Amino acid sequence: MNFLFRQILLTLWLVLAAISPAFAFELIPISRVFAPAGSGSTQSYRIVNDKDEPIAVEISVVTRSMDLEGKESYTNAEDDFLIYPSQIILEGGQTQAVRVTWLGEPNPERELTYRLLAEQLPIEILQETEEKPEQRKGQIKVLLRYLGSIYIRPENVEPEVVLDRLQWQSTEDGKNELAITLHNQGTARAVLKNFALQLTVSGEKIELLPEQLKNISNEVILSGNKRRFTIPWSSGLPVGEIEGSFDF
Structure with missing residues (x-):
């Protein structure tokens, strides 16, 4: 079945x-x-x-x-x-x-x-x-x-989520979006409550708050799994070399 x-x-x-x-x-x-x-x-x-x-x-x-x-x-x-x-x-x-x-x-x-x-x-x-x-x-x-x-759930298991990849990509109508891949390397599921993202794009610092990332907040990453999310990118924000961190 x-x-x-x-x-x-x-x-x-x-x-x-x-x-x-x-x-x-x-x-x-x-x-x-x-x-x-x-x-x-x-x-x-x-x-x-x-x-x-x-x-x-x-x-x-x-x-x-x-x-x-x-x-x-x-x-x-x-x-x-x-x-x-x-x-x-x-x-x-x-x-x-x-x-x-x-x-x-x-x-x-x-x-x-x-x-x-x-x-x-x-x-x-x-x-x-x-x-x-x-x-x-x-x-x-x-x-x-x-x-x-x-x-x-056995004893002493914990989630451990790391940033696996940040990648620019284009939508079908030519708009920019940011694809973020997270990897749960831990031994328990992770629930991305109040997920926030801190980015540095071409030297400019940008913070995305949970209310801006509703498609990510409260999502689940099972133990050992990766999840990929896309974030619409405003035309007024820079696109270029990017680094990031997150918390939840």
């Missing part, structure tokens, strides 16, 4: 595809940190049906990878986790606790990242699966999807 989605803020992605307001649920919480061993390797979630009609929800876990532009890709991680129950039929107003247990490496060298995938399916799908599991084949329409965050 492979997925390709776009990362958004608050580590949450919902898909609403031709869905009636009668169909809805909540995944609580949306993010959890697991210990790789011991009691912290099991965490609980709640699936809440806040409507009157019964719903069917299936829970699974996928690995989380991210490319240079921030696009995420996912692969099945069912061997790394035990989920109970993984399939639920919830009556209207009902809440179901779901226990998720990490079964993978007990001593990872760095933080590991996954997504908890909770999907609302047509209720007859799970009913048919319970009666005749072999009948569940082909593509299934997903009514609502949550992507939660799972972090397997």
